Amino acid sequence: MRALVQRVSQARVEVDGDQVGAIGTGLLVLLGVTHADTAEDSRWLADKVAHLRIFEDEDGKMNRSVLDIGGAVLAVSQFTLYGETRRGRRPSFTEAAPPEAADALYRQFCADLAAYGLPVATGRFQAHMEVSLTNDGPVTLLVESPVRSAKGE
Numbered sequence: 001m002r003a004l005v006q007r008v009s010q011a012r013v014e015v016d017g018d019q020v021g022a023i024g025t026g027l028l029v030l031l032g033v034t035h036a037d038t039a040e041d042s043r044w045l046a047d048k049v050a051h052l053r054i055f056e057d058e059d060g061k062m063n064r065s066v067l068d069i070g071g072a073v074l075a076v077s078q079f080t081l082y083g084e085t086r087r088g089r090r091p092s093f094t095e096a097a098p099p100e101a102a103d104a105l106y107r108q109f110c111a112d113l114a115a116y117g118l119p120v121a122t123g124r125f126q127a128h129m130e131v132s133l134t135n136d137g138p139v140t141l142l143v144e145s146p147v148r149s150a151k152g153e
Helices: 040-052 100-112
Strands: 001-016 018-023 025-031 062-064 070-079 118-121 129-144
Touching: 001 040, 018 070, 018 118, 025 118, 025 129, 040 100, 040 129, 062 118, 100 118
Parallel strands: 025 070, 070 118
Antiparallel strands: 001 018, 001 025, 001 129
C-alpha cells in the first residue's frame, strides 16, 4: 500500500458538485492499493499514519502526530499512485489492485484509522472526485507498507 500524506489546515472532496468529505486541521491521505496488499498492510499503514510525527510542537519541531493534535483524516482512494511511467507517455496501471480488492482494503484502512479514535472522512470509491486542500508547510510524504520480500514472504 502507498499513502501520499499531506499535512493540511483544511481539505475536502466533492463528487458531482456535492461535498462528500471534509476536515479541518489534519491529514489528507491519498491511498493506493496493489495486488499483494493485505489487511496486515492496512493495519501497519494506518498505525504509521496515525503516529507520524509531522505536526509542530511548541518549539517548532515536527514532533506531534495527528492523534496528538486532535486532528482528523480525509482518506481518498487513488489507484494512480501505482501508475507506472518509466516507459512511454501513458501510465500503466497494471500494478494497481482490481477495484473489488482495492475498495475492501481502502475501507479497511479507514476503519483501522478510526480504531485509533481519529475522525475519518472519505471520498467516494471509483467516482470522479475533486479534492481541494490547503497544504500546511507544505508537508507531503510518501509512506509505503513494507515490501513483501522484506517480510519473508
